[in-house]
Amino acid sequence: MAGSYTLPPSGIPQAISGEGLEPSSQTKPNYRAKYVLGGHTMAISSLKFSPAGTLLASAAADKQIKIWHVYTGEILKTFSGHQEGVNDITWSSDGEFLASASDDKTIILWNIELGAVAKTLHGHTNFVFCVSFNPRSNLLVSGGYDETVRVWDVARAGRSMKVLPAHSDPVTAVGFSHDGTLVVSCAMDGLIRIWDADSGQCLKTLVDDDNPICSHVAFSPNSKYILAATQDSTIRLWNYQNSRCVKTYKGHTNRTYCLYTCFSTVTGHYIVSGSEDCKVYLWDLQSRELLQVLEGHRDEIMRQQTHPERAVIASASMEKDPTIRLWFDDANKR
Amino acid sequence: MNATLFNPFTITHPTTIQTSLVSGASFARFDPSGKLLAAGRPDGSGVIWDLDTRATVRWCEGHVKGITAVDWSRNSRYVLTASKDWNIIIWDLASPCDPPQRHTTIRFDAPVIAASFHPRNSRIVLALLSTGEPYIVDLRSSHRGRFELGGEDDGDEKRTIMTTARFDPTGRHVFVGTSAGTIEVYNTRTKSLVARHRIVGAGVIKGLVFANGGRRLATNSSDRTIRQFTLPTYPPPPEPNTTYGSSKYQIVETELEPTHRFNDPISKVAWHAMSYSPDGEWLAGGAADPAAHKIYIWDISNDGQFASALDGGREPLLDVHWHPHGPRLASTTKDGNILIWHCPSPERWGAFAGGFEEADENVWYEEGESEFDLEDEAELALRKKLQEDEDVDIVGGIEDGTSMAPLNDVMPGDVDLEWADEEGELDREDWRMKIITVEGEEVY
Secondary structure (H helix, E strand, C coil), rough: CCCCCCCCCCCCHHCCCCHCCHHHHCCCCEEEEEEEEEEECCCCEEEEEECCCCCEEEECCCCCEEEECCCCEEEEEEEEECCCEEEEEEEECCCCEEEEECCCCCEEEECCCCCEEEEEEECCCEEEEEEEEEECCCEEEEECCCCCCEECCCCCCCEEEECCCCCCEEEEEECCCCCEEEEEEEECCEEEHHHHHHHHEEEEEEEEECCCCCEEEEECCCCEEEEEEECCCEEEEEEECCCEEEEECCCCCCCCCCCCEEEEECCEEEEEECCCCCEEEEEEEEEEEEEEEEEEECCCEEEECCCCCCEEEEEECCCCCCCCEEEECCCCCC | HHHCCCCCCCCCCCCCEEEEEEEECCCEEECCCCCCEEEECCCCCCEECCCCCCCCEEEEEECCCEEEEEEEEECEEEEEEEECCCCEEEECCCCCCCCEEEEEEEEECCCEEEEEEEECCCCEEEEEEECEEEEECCCCCCCCCECCCCCCCCCCCCCCCEEEECCCCCCCEEEECCCCCHHHEEEEECCCCCEECEEEHHHHHHHHEEECCEEEEEECCCCCCCEEECCCCCCCCCCCEEEEEEEECCCCEEECCCCCEECCCCCCEEEEEEEEECCCCCEEEEEECCCCCCCEEEEHHCEEEEHHHHHHCCCCCEEEEECCCCCCCCECCCCCCCEEEEECCCCCHHCCCCCCCCCCCCCCCCCCCCCCCCCCCHHHHHHHHHHHHCCCCCCCCCCCCCCCCCCCCCCCHHHHHHHHHHCCCCCCCCCCCCCCCCCCCCCC
C-alpha cells in the first residue's frame, strides 16, 4: 500500500479512518488452485467464462481457441481457423457465439454448438486486439492496431456498421456498458474514451496526468465507473461523470503487457488483476487493501477472469508456462 | 446511460431524418423498449426491425392479406398482427427461428381493422372488425371467451358503427370511437358501458391516442381536426352478478369539450395519424397530404402552440408513431419506406481532449488563493487517500431510461387491475431474442 503516514491532522488513527467500509473486508478471500489445465502450446492471451459459468474459453498465440469444462477441467472443443495468434475472445450473452480477434486482421464468430465458423469479419487493416459483444449481442465492437474501433452487425457480420477513428495508437480494450448505450475504449496513447453506441460520437475522454499506456478498461457492473489498468503498475477506478479517479490499486507489476483487470462481486467486492511477477492480485474494492496474492504460475499472467456466479478465478500465463489455473474459494462458497 | 453525458439542454422533439428503412410497409410501431420496430405490410407479412443494426431480424409470415394493425406485448416478447384475412396472429419472438412461432391464431368472420394487446396482459386482446363490432378476446383459461362490446344495445336506434377502438394506458377501459362522432367507454373487466361522450362537429372518429398517463386523449376525426380532451374519472362499473342489467346504473353521458383543437388553417389538410411524445409534452400529427410528407409538432406544455413541421420529402405519409422513450419518430411513406426521425446532438470536439470543458463564452479565470502553491507531498498523498476512502457503489443504482417503467402496483381491492393481471406470467422480462445470422445481403 502506498505511503507511510503518521496520524492524520485530526488525530484519528488510521485504522478508524476507513470506517463505513463494506463488510467484504471481513470475509477475506481464500482462493486455492484446484486445476491446472494444460493444452495450449504458446502464450495464453485471453480467458473468458461463458455467461452460464459452466464453460471457460481460452485463446492463445498458438492460433487455437479451447473450450474447457469449468468443474471437471476437460477440454471439450478446440477451434482452429485463425492464421495467426488470437488476442481476445468474448462470449455472446446467450452463450451461443464466441468471437475471437486475431493478428490475422480478422474476427471470427464461432457457433459453439456446431463447433464451426459462423462468420469471418474482415475490415481491420492491422492486428485485431480486442472484441466485445453488447448485452443484446446483436452488435460486436472491436479495436486493433489500425487505431480504429469498429462496430459490427452480428447477424450480418459481413459489414462493419461504424468505423470510429478512435485513437492515435493501437486500441487495447473495448467494452459496452450494461445497457449497451455506451462504448469505452482505451489505447496505447494512454487515453480512455467513451462513445455513444448509437451515433458513434465521442462523449468523454479520460486521461491521467502522466499518460501511461492503458492496458485494459471495463465498465463496473452498474456502468457508473470505469476500471482502467495502466502500464505504470496501477489500476484506477474512474467516475467518468466528473472525470475523477476515485480509487487506485497498487502492488502488482505491469510495465510491458496489456494485463487484464476485472471486478469480482460474487463473495465480496474485489478487484482482480494479473501481474508480471507471475502472481494474481486481489484487492478490496473499498479499502484498496491487498487481500490475497495467488502464486503458482511460472510466467507473467496476462489474463485472469472471475466466474459470473461462483467464487472461481481462472488465470493464464505466458510462453514459459502456457497453462490455465482454476482457483476456487471454497471457504466463501456461494 | 448515455443521456447523462449529453447536453441536457437539447430540444426534445425530433428534427431530422436519421435513416430510412426500405420495408414495403404501410405503418410501423416501436416496441416498448424502443429497440425494435414492427412494420405491417400490405402483402400480409409483418417485419421486425432491429434499430441498433437497422436491419430486419424477423419476418412474420402467416397472413394472406394486408396487415391492418400490429402491437407489442409489454415486454416485447409477443407481437400481434391483425389482417384483412379475418385473422389475428400472435407471434412468439422468443422462439429461436425465423419466421417466429405462432403463439395463438384468433379467427373472426370479417376483416380485422384494428387490434391491440391489453397494456397489462398479452392474453387479453381487443379487436375491431370492419363490420364495426369491437371484441375483447380473453385467451386466459379461467376467463376464456370472446365478448362483443355494446352488443346488446337497447335497440332504440340503428346501431352505430364503431370505427376505432383502444385500451386506455391502464387497460381499465376500452375507448371506442363511432361513425356518429361519439366516444364510448367500456369497462374491460365487465364489458359494460361506462360512459358515452358526444363530440360536437367531429363527424366520424378516425383515431384515438392517449398521452402516457391516460388522462389526456386526442382524437382524429373526419372534420380534419385533431382534438385534445382531458378525461373525467369514471365511476366503477355495475357488478354484473348483483343487480343484473344496466337500468339502475347511470352511465356518464356528457359532451366533451376539447382543451385544444389542432388543424391546418391554410391547406385544411386531413390527418392520417397522431402520436404523443412519451412525456406527453409534444403531439405529432401526420398530414394526409397527397404530395408531401409532413409531420406537424405541437407543444402541449406550451398551450398547444405549433412548434415545427417536419418535412420528409415527396413520398406521401401514411402513419406516424413516437418512440417510447426519446425524441424519435417513425413515419411511413406511401412507397413503403419507414423514416426514422431523431434529434441529433451536435458533435462536441472538446470531448476528444481529456479534462477539457467547452465554454460558450469567454470566462475570466479567477485564481484561487492557494491554487498554484507548492504543497507538501505527504499532505497531498494523505488528502488523496482520504478522498479514496469514500465508498463507491459498483453494482447498485441502475436506473434505465430505456427499460420499462414498472407497472404501477395494484392497490388491494382494485378489482379491474387484479383481474387483468391474472395469468400474465408468460410475457416475462427475461426473454431473449436469438441472433439468427444471415448469409449475404437479403433482397426485399
